Amino acid sequence: MKHLNIIITLTLVVLISSIGVYFVEDITTPIIDAYNIRQANLAKFEVFPELEATDDISPEEDYDFTGTTITELIIVDGKGYIYSAEFQGFQSIITYMIGIDLDGNLTGYKTLTQGDTPGLGAEIANPDFYPQFIGLSTDDAADGNIDGIGGSTITTGGLIGSLNKVIEFHNVEFEGAVAETPEMRLIRLKEEITEVGATFTDVSSDYDLTNTPITKVEKANDTAVIYTITAEGYYPGILYLVAFDLTTNDIIGFRVIEHSETPSIGDVIDDETFQAQFDDLDQDEVDSIGGSTATVTLGGIKTTLEEVVIFHKAEFQGIVVETEDMKRDRLWLELFPEATEFRDIYRDYTAHHDIEEAYEVYNGAVYLGNLYFVIADGASYSEETYVEFYLGIAADKTFTGFRMWDDNETPGRTNDFYLNEYGDSYTGDNIEEEYIIDDIAGSTLTNNILQGLALDVAVYHIEVYLGLVFARPENKELVDADLRLAYPSASSFNSVYDDYTYDDHIYNIYEALDGSDAVIGYVYYGHAEGYTGAEIEFAWGVDLTGLTQKLAILNDTESWEYAQEWRDYDGSQGYWPDTPWITNFDNVLFSDLLSDPDIDDVANVSTTTENMRIVLEGIAQYHSDESVGGAG
Amino acid sequence: MARKQKTIKEIFTNGLVVQNPVFVQFLGICPTLAVTKSVESALGMGAGVVFVLVLSNLAISLIRNFVPREVRIPIYIVIIASLVTVLEMFMKAFVPDLATSLGTFLSLIVVNCLILGRAEAFASKNGPLKSAADGLGMAIGFTGGIVLIAFFRELLGAGTVTLWGDIAIELIPADYQVGILVQAAGAFLVFGVIVAQINKFRLGRAERNEVI
Numbered sequence: 085m086k087h088l089n090i091i092i093t094l095t096l097v098v099l100i101s102s103i104g105v106y107f108v109e110d111i112t113t114p115i116i117d118a119y120n121i122r123q124a125n126l127a128k129f130e131v132f133p134e135l136e137a138t139d140d141i142s143p144e145e146d147y148d149f150t151g152t153t154i155t156e157l158i159i160v161d162g163k164g165y166i167y168s169a170e171f172q173g174f175q176s177i178i179t180y181m182i183g184i185d186l187d188g189n190l191t192g193y194k195t196l197t198q199g200d201t202p203g204l205g206a207e208i209a210n211p212d213f214y215p216q217f218i219g220l221s222t223d224d225a226a227d228g229n230i231d232g233i234g235g236s237t238i239t240t241g242g243l244i245g246s247l248n249k250v251i252e253f254h255n256v257e258f259e260g261a262v263a264e265t266p267e268m269r270l271i272r273l274k275e276e277i278t279e280v281g282a283t284f285t286d287v288s289s290d291y292d293l294t295n296t297p298i299t300k301v302e303k304a305n306d307t308a309v310i311y312t313i314t315a316e317g318y319y320p321g322i323l324y325l326v327a328f329d330l331t332t333n334d335i336i337g338f339r340v341i342e343h344s345e346t347p348s349i350g351d352v353i354d355d356e357t358f359q360a361q362f363d364d365l366d367q368d369e370v371d372s373i374g375g376s377t378a379t380v381t382l383g384g385i386k387t388t389l390e391e392v393v394i395f396h397k398a399e400f401q402g403i404v405v406e407t408e409d410m411k412r413d414r415l416w417l418e419l420f421p422e423a424t425e426f427r428d429i430y431r432d433y434t435a436h437h438d439i440e441e442a443y444e445v446y447n448g449a450v451y452l453g454n455l456y457f458v459i460a461d462g463a464s465y466s467e468e469t470y471v472e473f474y475l476g477i478a479a480d481k482t483f484t485g486f487r488m489w490d491d492n493e494t495p496g497r498t499n500d501f502y503l504n505e506y507g508d509s510y511t512g513d514n515i516e517e518e519y520i521i522d523d524i525a526g527s528t529l530t531n532n533i534l535q536g537l538a539l540d541v542a543v544y545h546i547e548v549y550l551g552l553v554f555a556r557p558e559n560k561e562l563v564d565a566d567l568r569l570a571y572p573s574a575s576s577f578n579s580v581y582d583d584y585t586y587d588d589h590i591y592n593i594y595e596a597l598d599g600s601d602a603v604i605g606y607v608y609y610g611h612a613e614g615y616t617g618a619e620i621e622f623a624w625g626v627d628l629t630g631l632t633q634k635l636a637i638l639n640d641t642e643s644w645e646y647a648q649e650w651r652d653y654d655g656s657q658g659y660w661p662d663t664p665w666i667t668n669f670d671n672v673l674f675s676d677l678l679s680d681p682d683i684d685d686v687a688n689v690s691t692t693t694e695n696m697r698i699v700l701e702g703i704a705q706y707h708s709d710e711s712v713g714g715a716g
Numbered sequence: 717m718a719r720k721q722k723t724i725k726e727i728f729t730n731g732l733v734v735q736n737p738v739f740v741q742f743l744g745i746c747p748t749l750a751v752t753k754s755v756e757s758a759l760g761m762g763a764g765v766v767f768v769l770v771l772s773n774l775a776i777s778l779i780r781n782f783v784p785r786e787v788r789i790p791i792y793i794v795i796i797a798s799l800v801t802v803l804e805m806f807m808k809a810f811v812p813d814l815a816t817s818l819g820t821f822l823s824l825i826v827v828n829c830l831i832l833g834r835a836e837a838f839a840s841k842n843g844p845l846k847s848a849a850d851g852l853g854m855a856i857g858f859t860g861g862i863v864l865i866a867f868f869r870e871l872l873g874a875g876t877v878t879l880w881g882d883i884a885i886e887l888i889p890a891d892y893q894v895g896i897l898v899q900a901a902g903a904f905l906v907f908g909v910i911v912a913q914i915n916k917f918r919l920g921r922a923e924r925n926e927v928i
Contacts, residue, residue, distance in 0.1 A: 090784045095777075101798035115809035496730050586913045 091579040115192075131192035132183030135165050152253040153246040155179070158525035164191060165254065168215075171246035172346075173198060174205045174238045182217065182225075182247075184254060190225055193217035205239035222259075226251035241347030249424075270341065277337025277362075278304040295409050296395050297388040299323075308336060309400065315388040317381035319344040322353070326362065326389060328396050335370075335389075338362035350381035367393045382395045415487040418504070419455060419476035422447040426455060436544050438537060444477070453478035454549060456541050462493045463529030469493050471530065475510070475538060477545050483519075486538065495565040497527040501534065515542035516555040518588070523613065528694050539588050556586035562594070562609050562623060562638075569636035570607045571596040571625030577607060584710045589699045593712065594626060604628065606713055622696075623705065626674060627714055635669040635700070665693060674704040724849045727860045731853030738832045738861025739914045744830035747821050748862050749903040754880040760814040762859025764822060766852065768799045769831050773851030775799075776839040783840075783908070793826070800826045816920035830858060868906045873897030 093453060115288070118137035122129055129135050144157045151650060156168040164185040168179050176199030183191035195209040216231055226248045232240030239569065264272070274284055282304040283661040299546030300312035306325050316323040323341040328334065338359050345351045352358050358375050365373075370389045397403040402581050406414070416426060426443040433442065441457035456478045462469030471491040476484030486507040487690055491498050500506055519538065524531050546554040567577045574596035581593040592609040605627035611619040669677075678701065706712075722730070737743040744765070751761045775795050783791055804822050807815040815822060825831065829888060834854055837849040870878055875888035896902045 090787050093782060094782060094787055094791065094794075099796050101794050105798050105801050108805050112805040112809035116805070116812075119809070119812050249848070 171242040273339040335365040350378040560591035570623035726852035752866035766855040770851040773839040773847040777847035
């Protein structure tokens, strides 16, 4: 009986408590749920104040947002629309949300995420920026009639561009506006640059468009031709149209179909003023296009347009302009006339910092030799310059020739290097012996650099490609008396050149020994090319600390006659080699020569002094690179 | 049992001051330490305890004659737990920010020994009116206790006194705040100092001499 009582009491208490809790839960659950929904969707309630927790705020899934920047659309039944969208800010993707009511007015704006510059673009997330959107008409929003952020044209421009697309989508989907389809727009653009109502005929299949930026060729009424062209701007993916008149062959119009360029910078290419420049443009005046500070974007347009002009000239005017590809093919065949195949082997061998491309050349199955493409630093000290050339090496280890491809050395100085006579002066030279190559007067530095690079390629070919040891020329010897001119305090000398890498400006390297046969320094026996073409031979001593002793000119045919009228060198100071200029290289630290090469070349004898200076600085560098005697 | 029956007023003030649950009985110390970072949450917690304690005392007093001894504790717990559940739902529905700031301590009122303690010690032996008065007195005494601790912790530790939502009075600049007071250890410090002060007045001189 007692147990029964316990059970009944417990059951009753639990039952009554549960019923109480149940009723309270019934009252409070909807309120709690509404609160939770509101918390989770604060931004939506903020941009669309009429929203209530009971409204369906699930995103719509039946719309295509391509090209609209929209990421999410919520249709609030009977109340309006909430859009989430994103755009590229100055340095971050900015996401935002707007509400639009049924009258076509914005109900609010809120930036959701951004990572732009604090104080500038980041102000887009400042709540002070938001109120201006409340009540703004969609027309004003689409036109960008908003107060932008001072100093942040890109961020503001990105927002305006995105708003424009969002509103355009909104108007088409919900306000009955008729959207211009991409096809309609394309036809409109084509008509704008040719003739309204013209018939466009696709003739792409009549032409070989490989290796051109052209994706489509169309004729408009047989009076004009329209090219569709892909170009790369600051961002990839510029697609534009350009029309040529078939009578005058002038450019008569330009329109951008699509691009992803930065708002307010690269996107000016989509601007009427910019496009007006093409309305009647001589086909050879492409380079004159301007009006944009976006050099990269503009460069992308110009480069491709120049290629289109070449194409147009060849196909419609019968003027053949050699393209880069044609030129490359020609140069390769000039170096290997018998070649039928160039097999890329660049990645099969250890890289060399100056060699950009390497090919094995075949005629059928017969190996003819190797073709190397070199891109290396040019001669200028004041700015970065480059030289680019092809060099052929035949199976018998002789050069087949040299062909300059491009450079940006001092304008005009390098013209002669492009001549076949120059390139052919390499032909037949054994790559392991001294090269007999034409010198180009007036461009000594480039000249020396090219010869040095040719040797580098030869060494690479022998040692890396063929896996052999580069046969260096026999060391040339000097008598002690000559060596002592360069190192007066040494009593004997001992050749050590074989311990170090061969350098084409060094004949030999000697240890300078004192009376007890201890090494006190080194003497370089080297040579540089003089003005007359004959070698200037010299010996140059340096002690163990890198301090030079004397630079002794041993043999030359130079003359200072040209210098006689030149300021300090009036002749009374002696003829070469007994001139003060030479003493610039006495008692100087190698490290100073390399870090601060402020020794001027001497006008009127600049070829001699320039050559000497380059070779001597090269030796200082060699001394350090090769750690001669532990230097380095 | 020659004990004089206490009046309702005496019962009420008993909990409020003489037998203050926080400083004299040391009951419900867990929330005392946990939710006294700000005056606002202490007030909220206090209000919750008032609700639960008054109703639980009332309910238990009403059924005290029908409850078999053997299962009285489980039954008290069922009643208290139901009341706490109801309280939690109301708070989440109508004062969600407060519910968030009290967090799990709201549910933990169930195991506040003050509530079960009063049910066992008072409500199970007294009539409904007296039980309600006892519950109210104890709960307000508890509230006063934790608000006092929270006042010192928040004032000295964070420099403010938050009454409700964003209504905070900034009183002490950051340089002069005692950061440790808003940490867990700070609750013990403030608690100890206040108990010491109360004991000084509560206990007679003679007793203090004895202690020494």
